[in-house]
Amino acid sequence: MCRVQTCGSSLFKLTQSKTTDINMADFGEILRNIGEFGLFQQLTLIALCFPNLFLSFMFASFIFIESDPERHCNTDWILRADPNLTTDEQLNLTLPREEDGTFSRCRMFVPVDRDIGSIREYGLNETSGCQSGWVYYNALYEATIVTDFDLVCDKANLVEVAQTVFLAGILIGSLTFGPFAESFGRKRATQIPLVIMFIFTVSTALCPNIYLYLVLQFFSGVGAGGYRVNCIILSTEWIGMSKRSWGVCVTQLFGALGQCVLAGVIYAIRDWRLAQLITAAPLGVVVIYIWFIPESARWLLNRGRTEEAKQLIVKAAAINKRSVPDSLLEKIAVKDTLNTGGIKIIFRSSLLTRYFFTVAFAWFSLNLALYCLYLNMGNFGLSIFVTQLLFGAIEIPANLFSMWLLEVFGRRVLFIATLLAGGLSCILILAVPQGYAVAVTSLAAASRFFLIWAGSVCSVFMQELTPTSVRQTATALGAISGRTGGLLAPLLNILAMYHWVIPITVFSSLTLVSGALGFLLPETRRKELPETADEAENNRNSTSTNTQSRPYPNATKL
Structure with missing residues (x-):
């Protein structure tokens, strides 16, 4: 039994709380009106x-x-001795040859202060690295960071x-x-x-x-x-x-x-x-x-x-x-x-923590795969311009399908399907014999199609699984996870020097695992963005249909 004043006070507080709820409009209701x-x-x-x-x-x-343009050391110093030398004569006198008979691309003979006759008769013996830069020729581009900053040889x-x-x-x-x-x-x-x-x-x-x-x-x-x-x-x-x-x-x-x-x-x-x-x-x-x-x-x-x-x-x-x-x-x-504690709100809940890390891991995996493929597209065998155009063009239907099918099938199904399909397309590259440029590029483009699609799903999912007060931080951390994958991509590609299958095996496996983990996530299609951690945990069980059945979704009966 409770005292009359206590019960009355509790009843007053409950009534006041409900009255406050009546006087508040849900932002989803506001958007439906405007x-x-x-x-x-x-x-x-x-x-x-x-x-x-x-x-x-x-x-x-x-x-x-x-990355390795045709080049040789700049040896114009010898033209001071004889400005009428032909290009072939200049190269023969100033550049050492490799074992295969070609001119060295990173070495030159050390300049000497002798007349051209002495150089022709006795030749040059002492070599060094290029002292006055390089001369580039047969280049695909007019200027790149490689040619402008001489990022060759030891650089x-x-x-x-x-x-x-x-x-x-x-x-x-x-x-x-x-x-x-x-x-x-x-x-x-x-x-x-x-x-x-x-x-x-x-x-x-x-x-x-x-x-x-x-x-x-x-x-x-x-x-x-x-x-x-x-x-x-x-x-x-x-x-x-x-x-x-x-x-x-x-x-x-x-x-x-x-x-x-x-x-x-x-x-x-x-x-x-x-x-x-x-x-x-x-x-x-x-x-x-x-x-x-x-x-x-x-x-x-x-x-x-x-x-x-x-x-x-x-x-x-x-x-x-x-x-x-x-x-x-x-x-x-x-x-x-106004939840306090920042991103800790998510980590205080085991359920929200599971959602966050599942999506973040998928974001990491798909970006690792995307950047490994993108940064390596010059080695697929086709023209880099054709490959770049294909990589860009394949993203257009991926995003159009995402805009349409996310509202038809929902987030969870597409999260699982796109990651598994993208990982499978990547790993199938291992089955293609080397030299089949069209087949490799086609599989790379197919994997890019599904992984770009999966990236859209991850971004949508992260926003719909986290409350407003930390939505931006959670999404940023998810994006950071993806950027970390991109950051590691060049380093993973370097492992191809040991065996070309290593990078593909690693990023394909991670993508397949992240797709399988999608079964741990709830569906969030057509549910309001959660405002609090409790709403995020409950996944906003009130759908749009339920919301529209009342004039104001936050109104409750006394």
């Missing part, structure tokens, strides 16, 4: 996705390179270093701007990385040496990594559940179109510095309009900034040619969902 994917969301999505069309170009400076490994540094920058960008977005907003977390990306892309095109190039590429990667993960979150949080996957898929689609355009641009230009400047030009336009992108109203409400959120909601409704009922605006209130 339009789940109207003109406002469409313009926001396209504006945020547009830079992804050119992010692919940032890989041009170290993807489109000849050849700096090509892999450049790839790794850029991917490390992407990883750091995801790590830095994920938590940044939770504290300072989705809008700022897209604006700042974009400005960084623009500044350092221009600077990279003008850098004079490889060491400054590595520094600039790192910061370009920081901007690219920070922007990519945050633009997806910002667009997704404005889109209703019926089209929520489009935030990820359209972003990926713009990237795929960029891959196709990149192949044509490099084929026509063949100069990495000019390619960098072409990348920077449209980014300069985006830097101007990015300041007018709206903040996420969902994030504003979560941070207690209700009035700012209301203004954006009214603005979105006006652009969508909808009206917001006054009764709905009055019910918009701050829900008590």
Whole structure:
């Protein structure tokens, strides 16, 4: 038995709590009133996705390179003794020969202060490395980082270093701007990385040496990594559940179109510095309009900034040619969902921890496979321009299918199917005899098709499995897991020097395992984004149908 005052107080608190719930409108209900994917969301999505069309170009400076171009040491010093020497005579007098009879590509005879007659009669014996650079010929490109910075012979490994540094920058960008977005907003977390990306892309095109190039590429990667993960979150949080996957898929689609355009641009230009400047030009336009992108109203409400959120909601409704009922605006209130503890919210729950690591591991595996294939496409046997175009073109149907089938079959089935199919396509490359370039390229393209598709599913899944207060951080950590896979890809490819099957076996096996782990995940199709850890654990059992059966989904009967 309880005392009358205590029972009365408890009853009062319960009634007050329920009354508070009545006075709050769920954000999903708000979107259904103002339009789940109207003109406002469409313009926001396209504006945020547009830079992804050119992010692919940032890989041009170290993807489109000849790692071992035809070359010889620059020996113009001998022309001081006889400026009328023919090219063949100059090479015969100044370059040693290899065992196969060809001129050395990394050695030269040490210059001497003798007349040409003495050189012809006695010859040169002492050799050294190239002292005045190299002369390149029969090159596929006019200028690459290899030819501009002489990344050959003892500096050849700096090509892999450049790839790794850029991917490390992407990883750091995801790590830095994920938590940044939770504290300072989705809008700022897209604006700042974009400005960084623009500044350092221009600077990279003008850098004079490889060491400054590595520094600039790192910061370009920081901007690219920070922007990519945050633009997806910002667009997704404005889109209703019926089209929520489009935030990820359209972003990926713009990237795929960029891959196709990149192949044509490099084929026509063949100069990495000019390619960098072409990348920077449209980014300069985006830097101007990015300041007018709206903040996420969902994030504003979560941070207690209700009035700012209301203004954006009214603005979105006006652009969508909808009206917001006054009764709905009055019910918009701050829900008590300001979870403390940051990302610890996920790790306090064994269920959410399992979801997080399952998706993160899949993200790691598929990116490891994608980058291993991408960075090695010059060795498939076909023209690198054809392979690049094919790799970009195959992403377009992958993303279109993802946009459609994610809403038809759901997330879980496609997560499992795409990863297993992608891993199987990769491992089948081992069964192809060496020299069958078309077969290898076809299997690589097929695996890329499924893995790009799987990447979209992972991004959607991570957002729908985590609460609003840590959604950006969780997605950023998932993206970091993927970037780590990309970072390790050049190192895994190096193991091919011991046996060519090692990289394929490793990334194929990891992809197949991550696909099998998909059975541990729940289905999240057409369920509202969870606001709290409890809702995330329960996986928002109220579906869109149940939600629409009540005027306001958070209203409860007293």
